Amino acid sequence: MVEKTFNFIVSGGEATGGPPIGPALGPLGVNIMAIVNKINEQTSEYRGVKVPVDVTVDTDTKAFRVKVGMLSTYALITQALGIQKGSQTPNTSFVGDLTFDQLVDIARRKREGLLASSLKAAVREILGSCQSMGVTIDGKPVNEVQALVGSGEYDARLAEAA
Numbered sequence: 001m002v003e004k005t006f007n008f009i010v011s012g013g014e015a016t017g018g019p020p021i022g023p024a025l026g027p028l029g030v031n032i033m034a035i036v037n038k039i040n041e042q043t044s045e046y047r048g049v050k051v052p053v054d055v056t057v058d059t060d061t062k063a064f065r066v067k068v069g070m071l072s073t074y075a076l077i078t079q080a081l082g083i084q085k086g087s088q089t090p091n092t093s094f095v096g097d098l099t100f101d102q103l104v105d106i107a108r109r110k111r112e113g114l115l116a117s118s119l120k121a122a123v124r125e126i127l128g129s130c131q132s133m134g135v136t137i138d139g140k141p142v143n144e145v146q147a148l149v150g151s152g153e154y155d156a157r158l159a160e161a162a
Contacts, residue, residue: 004028005056008039012046015039015053025055030062038066046071049079070113073129076106087134097136100145103127104157120158124149 006024008015015021017032021039025032035055043051052069071079078084081096098106107114107122116122124146131142138145148154 001061002059003056004059005054008053008055009050010039010043010053012049012051013040013044014047015043021055025057028057028059028062030057030064035064035066038064042066042068046075046079049075070110073106073110073126074133076109077126077129077133077135080106081135086132090132090134093134094136095134097139098130100138100154100157103130103137118158120149120155123154123158 008020008024010021015036017036021036022032025035039053039055043053046068049071051071054067054069056065056067058064074086077096077098078086080098080102083096085095087093087095103123103126104119107116107119107126110126111119111122114122114125116125127137127142127146127149130137136142140148149158
């Protein structure tokens with residue numbers, strides 16, 4: 001059994017059999033459209049966002065596995081807000097407003113890729129990205145939300161699911 005792994009960056013839910021996927025996988029004799037369909041199925045929630053994808057193919061049996069990589073915090077925030085990029089002057093010009101629930105959702109999705117020891121710590125890390133992008137939380141500036149999180153104001157909403 002010989003496995004080959006390929007790394008691609010695709011637009012979520014919009015991969016095609018053309019470059020870069022088709023030319024890379026074509027010589028292996030696999031069903032490229034089956035792989036493309038699987039990629040699109042697994043990345044559909046990230047429509048329009050660039051997503052890293054690993055495709056592992058068993059060259060003997062032609063069986064394949066698709067693994068979607070971790071999106072950047074920046075990409076998750078821009079997707080949640082429906083914006084293209086962060087603010088040029090993040091402390092004076094704001095580009096969007098996340099709800100606290102959206103913030104927690106992003107922290108949960110990123111959790112395994114963060115160094116945070118708890119959901120609360122993960123939320124604080126994501127808040128740092130929001131600060132540098134010019135994003136407010138429930139209409140409040142990030143430093144105010146950081147203080148509220150630090151004081152325990154949101155602890156009930158950040159309780160870990162047992």
